[in-house]
Amino acid sequence: MDPALEKQDDVVLSVKDLTVAFGSNVVLDRLNLDIHRGEILGFVGASGTGKSVLMRTVLRLLPRRSGNIRIFGTDFDKATQAQRLALDMKLGVLFQHGALFSSLTVKENIQVPMREYLDLPQAMMDELAKLKIELVGLAPEAADKFPSELSGGMIKRAALARALALDPALVFLDEPTSGLDPIGAAEFDELIAKLRDTLGLTVYMVTHDLDSLFSVCDRIAVLGKKKVMVEGTIEDMLAFDDPWVQSYFQGKRARSIVRKP
Numbered sequence: 001m002d003p004a005l006e007k008q009d010d011v012v013l014s015v016k017d018l019t020v021a022f023g024s025n026v027v028l029d030r031l032n033l034d035i036h037r038g039e040i041l042g043f044v045g046a047s048g049t050g051k052s053v054l055m056r057t058v059l060r061l062l063p064r065r066s067g068n069i070r071i072f073g074t075d076f077d078k079a080t081q082a083q084r085l086a087l088d089m090k091l092g093v094l095f096q097h098g099a100l101f102s103s104l105t106v107k108e109n110i111q112v113p114m115r116e117y118l119d120l121p122q123a124m125m126d127e128l129a130k131l132k133i134e135l136v137g138l139a140p141e142a143a144d145k146f147p148s149e150l151s152g153g154m155i156k157r158a159a160l161a162r163a164l165a166l167d168p169a170l171v172f173l174d175e176p177t178s179g180l181d182p183i184g185a186a187e188f189d190e191l192i193a194k195l196r197d198t199l200g201l202t203v204y205m206v207t208h209d210l211d212s213l214f215s216v217c218d219r220i221a222v223l224g225k226k227k228v229m230v231e232g233t234i235e236d237m238l239a240f241d242d243p244w245v246q247s248y249f250q251g252k253r254a255r256s257i258v259r260k261p
């Protein structure tokens with residue numbers, strides 16, 4: 001196959017010339033971004049630059065002023081109702097802070113998307129929830145616990161299990177390791193990498209966590225000046241001439257990570 005065409009097939013999410021504004025506050029201005037099949041893309045940027053806005057716009061939770069978004073090659077605006085439903089089922093989302101329903105147990109939280117999109121008998125949903133709980137490394141007993149009974153790390157894992165409920169191909173993670181201690185965060189990163197390898201997931205991860213960026217992300221995109229300023233490998237970040245990017249990737253904290261064996 002023509003390498004250019006093959007590369008195109010490889011793009012699971014394509015954002016072209018996206019502009020999002022709230023009144024006169026233009027947050028994203030003709031932004032472009034491609035995510036490729038099977039990669040873990042780390043998405044960074046200073047606080048308030050619009051990382052969550054981009055994620056929410058791609059998920060159609062926020063309206064855009066202009067621009068085009070294609071997911072798995074399909075333009076949502078032109079998709080039929082059936083195509084939209086099929087696309088929605090291929091996306092999994094872990095919102096910042098987990099965002100589990102506090103009145104539902106872990107098992108019931110995982111079953112929320114199943115109830116919304118599938119018509120399955122309860123026994124089958126219970127079996128599926130059990131599998132997801134195991135997949136994210138939680139003990140079986142976690143199934144019947146409420147979010148208030150879980151540690152921060154367990155909440156993240158339960159939220160990930162819910163994001164994986166419908167066997168998505170592309171998952172969006174909004175600061176998945178925030179609030180975790182370094183060991184918990186490293187374990188969570190390892191879990192993401194393992195799931196990518198075993199399930200063939202594509203991962204879009206908004207993060208401030210330099211450890212995650214250095215250890216599990218294949219590629220990094222930096223949001224600034226209302227656009228993706230630079231995308232590429234850690235080496236590309238280190239070579240990029242912008243004060244914020246330089247201080248982020250070459251600051252004291254970053255240097256201590258680079259020095260790790």
Ligand SMILES: Nc1ncnc2c1ncn2[C@@H]1O[C@H](COP(=O)(O)OP(=O)(O)OP(=O)(O)O)[C@@H](O)[C@H]1O
Pocket residue numbers: 022027045046047048049050051052053054
């Ligand atoms: N629903 C909304 N209505 C109006 N303005 C909004 C809305 N959501 C976000 N904004 C504005 O968009 C800008 C970007 O916010 P966003 O939450 O995407 O930043 P962020 O990069 O995710 O920040 P952080 O790293 O702190 O989470 C901010 O100026 C914010 O005030």
